[in-house]
Amino acid sequence: MDAQTLPYHRIGGDAVIARIVDRFYDLMDGEPQYAELRAIHAPDLAPMRASLTGFLIAWLGGPQDWFTDRPGACVMSAHGNIRVTPETARQWLDAMARAxxxxxxxxxxxxxxGEAFTNMAQAMARRDS
Ligand code: HEM
Incomplete structure (x- = not known):
């Protein structure tokens, strides 16, 4: 794949990805329709703003620091102890699409x-948890 066709470049690089993540957490924090999703996050969202920004930069094809700083890290196993339900997955996907x-x-x-997010969110969601 030509470097300029990577999603990281098509989206606009680090600065735009950081703006998307800020908008995502602002929506989650501010709108009652995301209250269930907000409730499973820590009160301070700053560490998650930084981590999700770093993850998306790396996963979309930009600098790989998020992965090299966490040898063996996997975003699926990062959610292993988190109760992801179909409803919180729906809220996550909705807020991210809006962002x-x-x-x-x-x-x-x-x-x-968005299609890739949907597949990941479905895999994270557990109906019986
Ligand atoms: C399906 C619905 C999802 C829910 C309900 C959910 C929920 C959460 C929660 C509760 C945390 C920990 C927050 C805290 O400790 O304050 C978290 C962390 C994180 N999530 Fe999700 N998540 C979802 C989907 C995703 C997806 C699809 C991605 C990737 C595209 C993702 C990427 C991350 C990252 C990178 C972290 C930080 C991990 C770390 O630094 O330890 N999440 N998520």
């Missing part, structure tokens, strides 16, 4: 990344 759209990410790359 992408409101940050001005192009619809094609937003749809492609």
């Amino acid at each position: 992408f759209a409101e940050t001005g990410v192009g619809p094609d790359v937003a749809a492609m990344v």
Whole structure:
């Protein structure tokens, strides 16, 4: 894949990804429709803003620091002790789709990344937990 076609570049690099993540956590923190999702997060969202930004930068094809700082890290196992239900997964996907759209990410790359998020969220969700 040509470097400029990586989702990381198509989205706009570090600064735009940080804006998406800030918008995502602001929505989660501020809107009652995400209250259930907010409730399973720590009161201080600052560490998660930094971690999710770093993860997305690396996972979308940018600098790999999030992975090299955490040898063997996997975003699925990072949720191993978190109670992800179909409803909290739905809230996560909804807030993230809005964050992408409101940050001005192009619809094609937003749809492609959104499909991958949906697959990850479905795998994290456990109906019986
Ligand atoms: C499916 C719904 C999801 C729920 C309910 C959920 C929930 C959570 C919670 C509760 C935390 C810990 C927050 C805290 O300690 O304050 C977390 C951390 C994190 N989540 Fe999710 N998550 C979801 C999906 C995803 C997806 C799809 C991704 C990746 C695209 C992701 C990436 C991360 C990252 C990178 C962290 C930080 C891990 C760390 O630094 O230890 N999450 N998530």
